[in-house]
Amino acid sequence: MLFFGNKLAYKKYRKLWQGMYEAKKITKEAMDAALSTFMPLYEHASEAMLKTDATIDTSLAAMQFMLIAQAHGYDTNAIACYDASKAAESVGLDPEQFVPVMAIAIGKSAKAPAAMKTSRYDIGELVDYQ
Numbered sequence: 001m002l003f004f005g006n007k008l009a010y011k012k013y014r015k016l017w018q019g020m021y022e023a024k025k026i027t028k029e030a031m032d033a034a035l036s037t038f039m040p041l042y043e044h045a046s047e048a049m050l051k052t053d054a055t056i057d058t059s060l061a062a063m064q065f066m067l068i069a070q071a072h073g074y075d076t077n078a079i080a081c082y083d084a085s086k087a088a089e090s091v092g093l094d095p096e097q098f099v100p101v102m103a104i105a106i107g108k109s110a111k112a113p114a115a116m117k118t119s120r121y122d123i124g125e126l127v128d129y130q
């Protein structure tokens with residue numbers, strides 16, 4: 001599976017919030033306050049900000065995909081070493097709009113023992129508690 005971030009995802013936010021208002025999940029004031037706060041940020045965002053935002057959102061979705069796959073008995077493997085410059089076009093997406101984030105292989109692991117045993121960093125090397 002190839003995961004792409006959509007730099008123009010924010011264009012759907014107004015419709016989402018409008019739906020929340022129509023479903024009486026939020027007040028009109030809350031909708032207007034939220035949209036008037038973050039829509040201008042996106043509408044005037046730099047290319048770098050839109051790319052970073054799309055990458056963050058898609059990374060979360062990719063992680064969710066891996067966890068859900070595992071819960072259904074599948075194994076996954078994240079892959080970054082592919083030709084990202086050709087990824088979008090290879091699946092018919094506009095490379096100006098869609099940011100390649102990662103590929104994920106999915107399947108059932110071989111019954112044979114793994115060729116390589118892997119380790120994890122000690123948690124203290126990754127997380128600082130202050």
Ligand SMILES: Cc1cc2nc3c(=O)[nH]c(=O)nc-3n(C[C@H](O)[C@H](O)[C@H](O)COP(=O)(O)O)c2cc1C
Pocket residue numbers: 077078079080081082102118119
């Ligand atoms: C975002 C990301 C990209 C990765 N890209 C590659 C890759 O391109 N090639 C590769 O051999 N391993 C890559 N890895 C490492 C493997 O996905 C995998 O995590 C590693 O082989 C350890 O296996 P394990 O998670 O089963 O212990 C990547 C890992 C991450 C998190």
